[in-house]
Amino acid sequence: MYTFVLVHGSWHDGSAWAPVIQRLESKGHRAFGPTVAGHGKGVNKAVNHAESVRSIVDFIVGRDLTGIVLVGHSYGGSIISKVVEQIPERIKRLVFWNAFVLNDGECMNDNVPPHFRALFDQMAEDSSDNTVMMPFPIWREAFINDGDLDLAKSTYDLLSPEPYQFNEQLDLKRFYEIIHSGKVCCSFLNCTEDIALPHGEWGWHPRMSSRLGLFRLVQMPGSHETIFSNPAGLADKIIEAGRD
């Protein structure tokens, strides 16, 4: 049985994992879905990437969790890449679920199509607190394309503005040393209808996944938001990606 720590993506908070955790627990595993600092409703959004990383490290160390399968979704991939640098001895395997695997020195915006970057930059500039919000049409068509309109609306209500860390360049030398040493293994879980990043030149897989070197690929049908549209199926694939 495994201990999963699940790190959500942008605009989400840890509560989104609840049905996934329920399924993981029903199969005998332990699972935690902490909220990354700066995320969720009614909290301080003036948080940088290092502080967001620190909040997950603190969560893990505070509960003295070890032998962890550390899962990152989307933006969460950039978080788990930095978490493993600080506490590699507590982590057994990293699972990137349609997640950013940045090259050393890159920021997330280096890895999204130019028109997304321009849109995000403008939204952050227009905000009063350097955050970006997800526009509903993009959410409905490109994020939760496998859900119906009711699900798209009800889940949109759960989102909150994202602290704008997308231009922060990350030093990932230690991350690559750790994963290339084989001390911590890597998996990439790819939902085949995920077009949050468009398929092809800018797609999640194999562009992001190939940076991991030797990794385990697991795929399932579904959009970027199977956490909402198929949480039980997602949990089962997280187990397949995370086991041994």
Added chain:
Amino acid sequence: MYTFVLVHGSWHDGSAWAPVIQRLESKGHRAFGPTVAGHGKGVNKAVNHAESVRSIVDFIVGRDLTGIVLVGHSYGGSIISKVVEQIPERIKRLVFWNAFVLNDGECMNDNVPPHFRALFDQMAEDSSDNTVMMPFPIWREAFINDGDLDLAKSTYDLLSPEPYQFNEQLDLKRFYEIIHSGKVCCSFLNCTEDIALPHGEWGWHPRMSSRLGLFRLVQMPGSHETIFSNPAGLADKIIEAGRD
């Protein structure tokens, strides 16, 4: 409940949609499968692209259909792109099912591998009426690869020579204005074993789909001819692609 207008591809006529329409109706929707001018057996084949488009516009206006989900398969993608230019107010969403999404000013032959173009040009030249017929080996291996031989043969008998519109360049400025304005939404339905256009450089998805800008991706297993090999499954995915 939705109103679907289904526009077939080359070599087909509207009767091919019958089992799809049956399924859509059984789920409470209205659905129509008109035959594009110049298509079907025993009809005048001297029809250009604008006349083919006109026949679908006339069908829709003649029945005073509104709030339509307009679906185009293959060649039908080039038809629905021009139909929406003429009657955008009647159309709610466009669904391109492994369909041509041409760039402004392009013809279909600009979007197929050179050896296909050479084959089609030669066949049209060799014909007495500027049509091209589908060779059976291509039909069996690359179009209906998920069917058995009996299905390949029985459905081949339904095909008819195609009026050769593949070199007609289309002005699509208005089409792109409409879809980029967001007034009419777009979906792309991709059958994952469709090799009517070969996967990779010349593939349907993401090459064609990415031209739509923001679009909803829906995928299903199957060949270019799931209209014959899995009509009920196709209908269900057309609903998923076409809803809201």
Added chain:
Amino acid sequence: MYTFVLVHGSWHDGSAWAPVIQRLESKGHRAFGPTVAGHGKGVNKAVNHAESVRSIVDFIVGRDLTGIVLVGHSYGGSIISKVVEQIPERIKRLVFWNAFVLNDGECMNDNVPPHFRALFDQMAEDSSDNTVMMPFPIWREAFINDGDLDLAKSTYDLLSPEPYQFNEQLDLKRFYEIIHSGKVCCSFLNCTEDIALPHGEWGWHPRMSSRLGLFRLVQMPGSHETIFSNPAGLADKIIEAGRD
């Protein structure tokens, strides 16, 4: 009903096909899984590619098999491409299951990422008998990524060192004459989670498959080793790829 001859990949021997053969036979087909010369445990490994090819030709001619669906997996693709040159009249269809389709004059190492080639060359040089063994971490993560650890271990025990034929350049002019003439048809069976060759630039499909010209594509979920993780499902797809 069909006669299947199944040619295994590197590190495997013919016994790996047993559950696939059982399924094929249960559906009324005949199926054979010969061991390629130089493969299996406790045999002479000083065998070149031509001798390996010869062993399969001898198997087929010795049993006077005709009307064969000849299936090659991985390395086995390079074998069946040469077998058909010698006995085209006995072969009805070639099925490449995530298999090498080499261009004329190429060796297998021309078709794998440079770091694989370097690894293999080094292993062969370090061996006493010019063989290479599959490292367990690669087996577990990139070959049998859809299996659990027990299956990964139990099947790893079945592997044996591979005679190093990966740098042998193959004359395939006759192969391409035969398949482009249409006398022998081709299918490509692609397991969608097969990362034995990494997805993208170096992937099996469409890179290898597109070399076949007109071919039938069949896909199924699974890793490079569905022969172990899902033999019944594999057999069903081999039938779909091999029929008529």
